[in-house]
Structure formats: structure tokens, C-alpha cells
Amino acid sequence: MLALAGCDRGGSSGTTTTAAPPASSAIVCGTYNGQGCAPASERVDLARPSFTHPTRITNPLFPIGRLRSALLLGHVEGKPFRTETTLLPRTTTVNWDGRRVRVLLSQYVAYLDGRLEEVALDRYAQADDGSVWYFGEDVFDYRNGAVVFTEGTWLAGREGPAAMIMPGHPKVGDVFRTENAPGIVFEEVTVKSLDETVDGPRGPVQGAMMAAELHSDGTGEEKIFAPGYGEFRTSGGGDLEALALAVPADALAGPPPADLKALTIGSVAILESARLEDWEAAGATLRRMNDAWNVLESTTPPMVADRMVSSLDS
Numbered sequence: 001m002l003a004l005a006g007c008d009r010g011g012s013s014g015t016t017t018t019a020a021p022p023a024s025s026a027i028v029c030g031t032y033n034g035q036g037c038a039p040a041s042e043r044v045d046l047a048r049p050s051f052t053h054p055t056r057i058t059n060p061l062f063p064i065g066r067l068r069s070a071l072l073l074g075h076v077e078g079k080p081f082r083t084e085t086t087l088l089p090r091t092t093t094v095n096w097d098g099r100r101v102r103v104l105l106s107q108y109v110a111y112l113d114g115r116l117e118e119v120a121l122d123r124y125a126q127a128d129d130g131s132v133w134y135f136g137e138d139v140f141d142y143r144n145g146a147v148v149f150t151e152g153t154w155l156a157g158r159e160g161p162a163a164m165i166m167p168g169h170p171k172v173g174d175v176f177r178t179e180n181a182p183g184i185v186f187e188e189v190t191v192k193s194l195d196e197t198v199d200g201p202r203g204p205v206q207g208a209m210m211a212a213e214l215h216s217d218g219t220g221e222e223k224i225f226a227p228g229y230g231e232f233r234t235s236g237g238g239d240l241e242a243l244a245l246a247v248p249a250d251a252l253a254g255p256p257p258a259d260l261k262a263l264t265i266g267s268v269a270i271l272e273s274a275r276l277e278d279w280e281a282a283g284a285t286l287r288r289m290n291d292a293w294n295v296l297e298s299t300t301p302p303m304v305a306d307r308m309v310s311s312l313d314s
Contacts (some may be wrong), residue, residue, distance in 0.1 A: 030186030045164035045176040054125035074240035079113040080146035096157035130168025201301035244303035258293035
């Protein structure tokens with residue numbers, strides 16, 4: 001998310017406890033002035049969900065259980081922005097609404113202008129009706145390589161209720177809150193259109209959902225969710241975060257190519273040559289990297305290719 005919110009990864013076996021907040025707290029509009037939210041009659045996240053197999057997340061518009069990793073690129077405040085999400089190989093349990101719910105964990109890492117900005121751990125589960133629910137995140141904001149804030153951290157049952165992040169069968173006009181702990185985090189999404197076709201990393205992607213998201217400060221963003229990818233594009237206020245590559249959706253068959261290894265090794269080697277001010281070695285490494293990139297460029301998704309060309313030029 002452009003607000004540098006986190007994503008989940010495989011969790012530990014730790015369990016957190018607290019009673020679920022009263023139902024009335026889920027109705028309160030979480031904007032600063034308490035206005036702008038949709039009426040409760042339009043919301044689809046107010047019924048009590050049941051979780052028989054919560055870690056089997058198969059919702060096509062939020063397929064976190066099958067999305068091993070994703071790369072999103074864009075810009076925030078005029079600076080290059082990059083986020084990476086990784087599904088972790090373990091689960092954890094959250095106590096919410098008198099129940100122990102097993103959740104998947106996904107790690108989110110954000111870089112702004114080339115520097116580590118945020119790491120977060122998100123928790124997700126799928127209800128029996130196919131809807132996906134967000135059970136909170138642990139957020140760590142970095143400055144100069146050190147954690148300085150944990151703002152935005154919340155847990156279902158402690159700061160607020162679990163939040164629906166995608167209905168099982170969304171319809172135009174549906175409203176749901178993807179985060180609902182006013183004072184800490186708040187986002188409300190309204191479905192605007194369905195069955196759209198969007199440009200993906202390797203061609204058109206059909207069945208996308210367009211939505212509008214309301215934030216605590218009353219501002220909004222346009223969001224796109226796409227089958228096989230989940231959160232696909234977020235834009236607002238001149239900022240952009242767009243899906244550049246996902247696995248397994250965009251994976252190529254076979255092992256990683258040797259030229260990719262050459263680029264990886266070269267990116268480390270050229271830094272060391274620069275540190276030593278060995279410009280002859282740096283130049284030779286750059287030539288090898290450009291040769292490798294000439295082989296790889298034609299099979300690389302466009303957004304990744306553009307960023308790579310800029311990096312080699314730099």
C-alpha cells in the first residue's frame with residue numbers, strides 16, 4: 001500500500017489474546033472528522049465470519065495463499081518506490097471474537113529512493129464464504145538502517161476487529177473496511193466495477209476489480225485488484241504503486257538463467273570496485289553486466305526492464 005503498510009508472512013506459533021471489541025465500534029466512521037464513510041447498509045463485512053479452513057486462501061482477487069512473492073514498483077513523493085511481498089512458510093494463531101483463528105503470514109518490505117523504508121508482517125485468513133480477512137500487522141519503519149517507529153501496528157481482538165480485505169463474491173457497490181482500528185489504522189473500500197481487463201506483466205489480465213479507498217484523513221486512492229495477483233495497482237495524490245512481477249503468475253519455466261547470475265554477481269562486484277576506486281575493473285564488470293542484460297531484456301516484464309535500464313545507466 002502506498003501508505004507503506006505491511007503485508008504478512010509465515011508466522012510463529014505465538015498466540016495473542018484479548019476480547020473482540022463491541023460490535024458498535026466496527027460501525028464508527030474512522031476518518032478524523034467522523035464523516036465520509038458509507039452507510040452500514042452498504043457494508044458486506046458486518047456479518048460474523050466462520051473459519052473452518054482459514055489458511056486455504058483461494059480467493060482469486062486476493063490469492064495470498066498461492067502468491068509466493070510479488071514485486072511492485074512506482075513512485076512516492078517523486079521518489080522511486082519498490083515493495084516486495086513474500087509468503088512465509090509458517091502460520092500463527094490469533095484469538096478474536098472468542099475463537100482461535102489460524103492465519104497465513106506474509107512479509108512486506110518497502111524501499112523509497114533505494115533505501116529500506118519499512119518491513120511489516122501481515123496476517124490473513126479466508127472465511128468459509130470465500131472472503132479474505134486481515135488480522136493485523138506488525139510494522140517496523142526504518143531510517144538510516146534502524147527501526148525508529150512501529151506506527152500502524154495492530155492486531156485483531158486487541159486494537160479492533162478483523163477486517164475484510166476482499167469479499168468472497170464482490171459486487172459493484174459493496175463496501176468493506178480493510179483496516180478498522182480508528183486512531184491507529186482505517187481504510188474503507190468501495191467496489192466500483194468488475195470484470196475489467198488490465199495490462200499485466202506478460203499481457204492482458206481479465207476479471208480485474210476497480211475500487212475506491214477512503215483513508216483516515218478523508219483522502220482517497222484508486223485501487224485495482226486482479227486475479228492471480230491480488231492488489232495490482234494503487235494510485236492517488238500523484239503517487240503510484242503497480243504490480244511489476246509475481247510468482248507463480250509470471251514465472252518462467254526452468255532454472256534461473258546464467259545471465260541473471262552474472263547480473264547479480266556484477267552488481268556486488270561493481271560496488272566493491274568503486275569502493276577501491278578501481279575504475280578499470282568497474283568498467284569491465286559493467287560491460288559484462290550490459291552483455292548479460294542484452295540477453296535478458298526481451299523476456300523481462302516492462303516495469304522491471306525500465307528500472308533495470310535506469311540502474312545500469314546510473
